[in-house]
Amino acid sequence: MWPSRSRTETVICTACGDQFTRSMAREYDKYGDRWDRKDKTFEYLCKPCHSDLCHHPRTDLEAILVEIGAGDTDEETFLSAYLETVEKRYGRLEEES
Ligand SMILES: [Zn+2]
Secondary structure (H helix, E strand, O other), rough: OOOOOOOOOEEEOOOOOOEHHHHOOOOOOOOOOOOOOOOOOOEEEEEHHHHHHHHHHOHHHHHHHHHHOOOOOHHHHHHHHHHHHOOOHOOOOOOOO
């Protein structure tokens, strides 16, 4: 008889907090390097959260940064241009009072 050993290791999804079995999880390395495994502990994401993460649209943000010349302006100019552009596209950030 084999010693009974739990094969169903469970992990917690970093994004939604759900618990699920290790085999259902996707490893998530906050440093973006899943190949260097030395001295590291991985965080885990469930499949739905993992696909959310991968398909999250970021093109808009990058387009905005390019548009306002991020890196070519000083910080103050950049920040006000950024806020102005975001407000024009998405409306004001503040809640209406
Ligand atoms: Zn999740």
